[in-house]
Amino acid sequence: DTGVSQDPRHKITKRGQNVTFRCDPISEHNRLYWYRQTLGQGPEFLTYFQNEAQLEKSRLLSDRFSAERPKGSFSTLEIQRTEQGDSAMYLCATRSPVNTEAFFGQGTRLTVV
Amino acid sequence: GEDVEQSLFLSVREGDSSVINCTYTDSSSTYLYWYKQEPGAGLQLLTYIFSNMDMKQDQRLTVLLNKKDKHLSLRIADTQTGDSAIYFCAETYTGTASKLTFGTGTRLQVTL
Numbered sequence: 001d002t003g004v005s006q007d008p009r010h011k012i013t014k015r016g017q018n019v020t021f022r023c024d025p026i027s028e029h030n031r032l033y034w035y036r037q038t039l040g041q042g043p044e045f046l047t048y049f050q051n052e053a054q055l056e057k058s059r060l061l062s063d064r065f066s067a068e069r070p071k072g073s074f075s076t077l078e079i080q081r082t083e084q085g086d087s088a089m090y091l092c093a094t095r096s097p098v099n100t101e102a103f104f105g106q107g108t109r110l111t112v113v
Numbered sequence: 114g115e116d117v118e119q120s121l122f123l124s125v126r127e128g129d130s131s132v133i134n135c136t137y138t139d140s141s142s143t144y145l146y147w148y149k150q151e152p153g154a155g156l157q158l159l160t161y162i163f164s165n166m167d168m169k170q171d172q173r174l175t176v177l178l179n180k181k182d183k184h185l186s187l188r189i190a191d192t193q194t195g196d197s198a199i200y201f202c203a204e205t206y207t208g209t210a211s212k213l214t215f216g217t218g219t220r221l222q223v224t225l
Contacts, residue, residue, distance in 0.1 A: 002155070033212060042117075042201050042215030043156070056210050091155060095211065100144050102213060104156040 002026075006092050006105035013082055013112055020078045021108045023092030031095040032075050033102065034067055036060065038088045049075060082112045117202060117216035124222045131189040133219045135202035138183060142204040145178060146213065147187045150199045159187070159200075189221075197223045 005024040013019050025032050030051050035043035046065070048056040051072035061067075064082075069075040079086055089109050093102040116138045125131045137145070146161040162169045162176045162185075169176045175188040185202055199220050203213040 002157075004155075006155075031211070035213075040217070042203075042217050043213070045212045045214070048210045048212055050210070056212065093156075093213075100161060100205075100211075101158055102211075103158070104148075106155040109153070 002103040002105065004092060004094050004103050004105035006090075006108050008108055009106060010109050011111070013110070015084060015112055016081055018078065018080045019082060019110060020076055021090055021110075023075045023077070023094075023105060025073065025075070025092070025094035026096070026103060027073075029094035029096045029103075030072065031097070032069060033093045033095075034075070034077050035091040035093065036088045037091060037107070043091055046077075079110075082110075084112045086110060087112045117204060117214055119200075119202060119216040119219045121217070122220050122222070124224060125192050126224055127192060127194055129192055131187075131192045131196070131221055131223075133187045133189075133200050133202075133221065135185040135187075135216055136183055137185065137202075137204050137216075139204060139206050139214075140180075140183065141206045144205050145176075145185050146203045146205075147174075147176065148201045148203060148215075150201065150218070152198075156201065192221075192223050194223045194225070197221055 003026040032049045034046040037043040049069040064080045089107045091107045092105045095102045147159045148156040173190045199218040203215045
């Protein structure tokens with residue numbers, strides 16, 4: 001257990017529905033990242049927060065995706081109007097300001113049917 | 114742009130050494146990492162190396178970095194069945210908020 005919690009662990013949803021995932025970081029970690037991992041691939045960067053500010057977004061993050069970190073602690077990732085191509089593992093990682101190590105949560109596996 | 118490549122599969126016998134290789138293209142990489150992922154699980158950081166180092170050893174793990182050739186390797190001594198997993202190398206470089214760029218992963222199979 002790395003100390004980074006993600007909820008839910010698994011989500012099955014019908015195409016067109018909205019889903020929201022949550023990440024709770026290690027408490028002193030001010031940097032938070034979302035990644036997406038599809039089958040047989042390495043994780044790909046989606047977005048980055050430093051405290052509550054969203055400082056970087058990947059081109060992978062279409063306008064159906066939105067991420068928030070309202071108080072600089074937990075973060076949510078919402079996908080609207082889900083598509084089958086959104087099926088993937090969504091991973092959250094956090095890092096402290098003085099540490100080079102990023103700690104990953106167990107991920108949320110999304111299946112869109 | 115950044116690109117990280119790994120071979121897809123490696124099979125070794127229990128007790129032998131495993132060597133997993135990775136090449137990267139971005140010469141401004143600052144840190145290079147090795148992560149392990151077991152089925153259905155998140156990523157576990159195994160070790161990392163700063164780009165001005167050539168080698169780092171941590172118990173059964175040895176990381177070698179050839180910066181000239183942009184080649185990184187992970188050697189696992191006395192490989193055990195519990196080492197069976199997917200291994201990802203990843204890099205970060207300056208000016209990117211320390212986001213990680215991952216390779217496609219190498220599946221290590223350890224046989225008896």
